[in-house]
Amino acid sequence: MARVFYHGAYKAPREFNWVIGVILLTLTLLLSFTGYLLPWDQLALWAVTVGTNMMGYSPVIGSQVRFVLLGGVEIGPETLLRWYVLHVLLFPFVTVIFLAIHFWRVRKDGGISGPL
Numbered sequence: 095m096a097r098v099f100y101h102g103a104y105k106a107p108r109e110f111n112w113v114i115g116v117i118l119l120t121l122t123l124l125l126s127f128t129g130y131l132l133p134w135d136q137l138a139l140w141a142v143t144v145g146t147n148m149m150g151y152s153p154v155i156g157s158q159v160r161f162v163l164l165g166g167v168e169i170g171p172e173t174l175l176r177w178y179v180l181h182v183l184l185f186p187f188v189t190v191i192f193l194a195i196h197f198w199r200v201r202k203d204g205g206i207s208g209p210l
């Protein structure tokens with residue numbers, strides 16, 4: 095990403111691939127956060143408690159979002175199962191699709207750009 099930014103490759107005709115890149119960055123963060131719970135130790139437990147509490151303060155749908163993510167009103171075995179499925183199935187699957195689009199766009203845009 096730093097290389098792409100330095101080379102100004104976010105400009106035309108590569109804006110679309112930059113947006114795909116932002117989605118990939120978000121997916122990477124989501125993979126990191128869901129993976130954080132899986133060691134199921136004190137650090138993981140409290141990190142996810144804090145994270146889901148923060149999401150719980152979102153306006154209007156906060157408490158519903160928190161309930162869905164925890165699989166209950168507090169962190170427990172259901173949370174572990176839920177985050178495990180997100181970490182090993184859903185997010186990798188979505189990431190592979192966006193990676194395929196990303197690499198397809200690199201080819202379509204005539205390969206990578208060089209220094210300006």
Ligand code: HEM
Nearest residue numbers: 095098101103104108111112115116118119200205206207
């Ligand atoms: C999972 C994360 C990512 C992977 C595995 C990935 C991989 C790649 C690869 C292999 C290339 C071609 C080689 C290169 O340009 O060095 C590329 C190009 C590119 N990437 Fe990513 N990328 C990721 C995230 C991002 C992010 C976060 C951004 C920007 C927000 C981004 C924007 C771009 C753009 C604009 C190009 C075209 C660069 C050019 O033509 O010079 N990518 N990406």
